[in-house]
Amino acid sequence: MRILYSLLWWLALPLVLTRLWLRGRQEPGYRQHWGERLGFYPRASAAALGRAAPVLWVHAVSVGETRAAEPLVDALLAEYPQSRIVLTHMTPTGRATGKAIFAKHGERLVQSYLPYDTGSMVSRFIRHFQPQVCILMETEVWPNLIAVCNARKVPVVLANARLSERSLRKASRFGTLLLNAARGISLVAAQTEADAQRIRSLGVQRVEITGSIKFDVVVPEAALAIGAALRSAIGARPVLLCASTREGEEELILAAFESARAALPAEILLLIVPRHPQRFDEVEKMIAARGLNFQRRSQLTLDGSALQGEVLLGDSMGEMFGYYSACDIAFVGGSLVPMGSHSPIEPAALGKPILIGPSSFNFELVIEDVLAAGGAHRVADAADLMATAARLLNDSSARETMGLNAQSFANQHRGATRRTLTLLNDRI
Known part of the structure; x- marks a missing residue:
């Protein structure tokens, strides 16, 4: 199933990039940093993190997830003063929000787009940044990303996780593809007991209930x-x-x-x-x-x-x-x-x-x-x-x-x- 999924990604890529370009007519950010979406990065992005420092990878797909990640990113940088963070997004608005929120951390945080979910693109991302952990915010489950992280011994954590009944029904349509991906997640920090039960039904081994990180956001x-x-x-x-x-x-x-x-x-x-x-x-x-x-x-x-x-x-x-x-x-x-x-x-x-x-x-x-x-x-x-x-x-x-x-x-x-x-x- 994952091989078929990867093949579909490659076949759809011209359409995906065309759609990206068209969306850029209204939102110019979609026409920037295309190399990152394909897993190509300037040397400066890794150099800014510092090779000697532990790199923690946090993925926040868009605006809501980026805002929700603020307390966790702040806490991680305080708890691990020698660490750096690479923060990835999928949307320009998420990236712009992250830039505004996390400018206070200076060079300790580098932003990038998440590469499309093919094995080679994700592999290039991990080789480039060499993260010690992958922390996905809320509901992000990418089969190839998780498989590559597992192969390279990078623990995958789903933080502030939520899964509605509607999303669970959608996930079930993908059969073993998402079930296998979910089993590759080493830890889930769920918002509620109901979220935890639905996530456990996907086969995740360790699911803990932590509540919502959004409650910890400090009003600037x-x-x-x-x-x-x-x-x-x-x-x-x-x-x-x-x-x-x-x-x-x-x-x-x-x-x-x-x-x-x-x-x-x-x-x-x-x-x-x-x-x-x-x-x-x-x-x-x-x-x-x-x-x-x-x-x-x-x-x-x-x-x-x-x-x-x-x-x-x-x-x-x-x-x-x-x-x-x-x-x-x-x-x-x-x-x-x-x-x-x-x-x-x-x-x-x-x-x-x-x-x-x-x-x-x-x-x-x-x-x-x-x-x-x-x-x-x-x-x-x-x-x-x-x-x-x-x-x-x-x-x-x-x-x-x-x-x-x-x-x-x-x-x-x-x-x-x-x-x-x-x-x-x-x-x-």
Whole structure:
């Protein structure tokens, strides 16, 4: 099965590279560093790590995983002061996020794209960087990567691991290919008992429950400063944030916003932050088509001038904590459409009341727990989202109670990073 899988990779490679080039029309980052995706690297990337220093490899596919990896990367570099980290990604947005988050570590951390999953490409990566351990964040299971690591005695660890029922059903369609790959993982640090049970069903020998590392993320002072500056520009106006929205959600939200204006506070600001930067211009056109007055975050100087308009389009990277900090209510995107919702942990950590749509399979247990703790409310659709927002914005006591419940929930779940680090000690 793995031979067939590898052959399919080679046959598909021209199409994969063509798609990469086409995606680069909207997001130029896809046209950069192609050599890395094929397993070719400049000597400087390995030299920056230092051959005498132990190299720890952490893979964070995109933005969410990169942000989640921050506490673990920081802890690894503190725990092993002589070590260096090579941090790999699959998307330009993940790489840009990593660059912003980990600039503080200087030459101790080098970034690269993960090579496509063929034996030769992965082998070149491992020969080049010579990692002592491979730490995959959350749900990444690559058959050839794991096989090459096993052959070269590089332990493979799945950290902050989660596996939904939906993902498990998808994995089962690949038969022995993914089952054999899963058995090659030497350690899994799972977020929940349910995740652990599903991962064990794939045949992984050692699965431990550590909780979610995302609860350990420390809100950067710079992000809080941006949030404070945004709040100053907004003034006393109530702010409904729709964070990490996905394709199909913005139209629903904008239509419901217009319909609910009579019930919403007169001076409300709707802050929409699309998940993917290549959609910023598309969402701007949606807002303009409805005749709504709006501004783009990229055009704000935050020099003390009052923010104008009914809608603010959050078209910046790396400022999500700032947006959460500046809002009064946070809706978590991906949940009005069948995308499974994004994580509610960031707004919970900042003590914000959270609204979540009906689709939440990606973070089902976390979402159910924060709902049970009284820190979040489930809405049925976009109209219900606006009706619930109107009720909360007109009831400061209920809003404050929800925010305190959310923050208490987040604080109770800290500690996953230290538990994961303890498990990693015998692998490094």
